[in-house]
Amino acid sequence: MSAKGHEVIFYSKKDSCYNLNGSIQIIKIRGYKRTKSVYGDILKDFVFTLKSLFKLSSCDILVQNTFWAPILSPLVGWKYKKTVYNVARMPKGQFHFYKAVNQFSCVSNAVKEALEKEIGSNPKIVIVCNPLNLKYFKYSRKRIDSDSVIITYHGRIHKEKGLDLLCCAAQNLSQDNKIHLILIGPYETGKGGSGIEYVNILKRLCPDVEISFPGGISDPQALNEELSKCDIYCYPSIADQGETFGVSPLEAMGAGRPVIVSGLACFTDFIEDGKNGLVFNHHADNAVEQLTEQIKKLIDNPKLRYELGEAAYRRAQEFSVESITEQYIRNFEILLADNHG
Known part of the structure; x- marks a missing residue:
């Protein structure tokens, strides 16, 4: 999206590794190693999310993917205009608590259908699939010499x-x-x-x-x-x-x-x-x-x-990355234009 002239900021754990365009800003926040307890991980996610929201700069769209972000983000609601939750995993009952989210962006029809079973059919739910980086994955007929x-x-x-x-x-x-x-x-x-x-x-x-x-x-x-x-x-x-x-x-x-x-x-x-x-x-x-x-x-x-x-x-x-990027931008523009979303 930065290539399209949009400002993009990532808030991520300090030990996260990214190979991103230099125009993308990365705010690194001290993270925590996962425990063997689900409840322990949820507690640590609570602390990490609070720290991230505290450092959050003013923005038009806040894209979320942690467990607590949709629940805690209204505490800093003046920092953003709309929120989008990236649904990249199958729902496990938590989405009933995400009332403040303006849009749920699912990575596939299968995830969308699972989310609809959990919260019902909802115009907030859209599909934007994961991209394929065609810079690396290219057509080739390079078969090795083998009789197998x-x-x-x-x-x-x-x-x-x-x-x-x-x-x-x-x-x-x-x-x-x-x-x-x-x-x-x-x-x-x-x-x-x-x-x-x-x-x-x-x-x-x-x-x-x-x-x-x-x-x-x-x-x-x-x-x-x-x-x-x-x-x-x-x-x-x-x-x-x-x-x-x-x-x-x-x-x-x-x-x-x-x-x-x-x-x-x-x-x-x-x-x-x-x-x-x-x-x-x-x-x-x-x-x-x-x-x-x-x-x-x-x-x-x-x-x-x-x-x-x-x-x-x-x-x-x-x-392609370009095609999926256009889908995200189009969804964001529609969301920002909707004063009731």
Whole structure:
């Protein structure tokens, strides 16, 4: 937004890391490490939010994302004109207390529907999806020289990601194909994974498959390089309440890869089954068989892989940083023009 001439100020913890344009001001505030207690974290969030509001400069729009901000911000109501709460996670009952918020900006239709179940249908609720930085995620046909079918996933190596389904499907396909499964992401529990034992379980599920765990890749350009090497990308998450948008498969689409995802509602914002990706029902009793069939469909049909990859790439362009920025600005302008909002 700063590129559009708007003043942008971030209030963040001192240990937060940002690589932002120099025109964006960052006000760093001493934060606190998370505890093992939800109530302890909520108490610490209360203190952090108060400190942030105390340092808040006068502004037109106050964008909030902490637990206490919507409740405490009226205490400094003279410092802003309107408030927007960024709903990036599934609601857990707290939004009944956020009466003073002027707009709820949800990252997907799935989050919007969950919020409406909690507070009812409300004109305050809008959707602005997460962006894809097309500076890094670019179309590429850089496939590595291999006689294997390369299937890639990236994200946390966690049970809720449905990777056991993918490993079982890969094992089914290994009878007729040489499969190389690449699971990019951290498996350590301290980094959000399910631990080394889960990695060993996945290996045992596909003994005839070449399987690699290269770890997490934080550099987006390096990640695009890895995604560009695969024949098929698969994100089989079963986290109905955990996935809010699904930026990982969108990144693979930005690299022009044919994508297979589970039937989570969050993926419907950018994936249409059979048009720019493939979907399987992760709730079905035969979920493994369905996933196996979808992967087989792409293995057996190189033309379909190419066409879905092309369509995926075109769809990903609609989520550019510039496009999402315009949506935010348009929503802010409408909000400021509404004297009753």
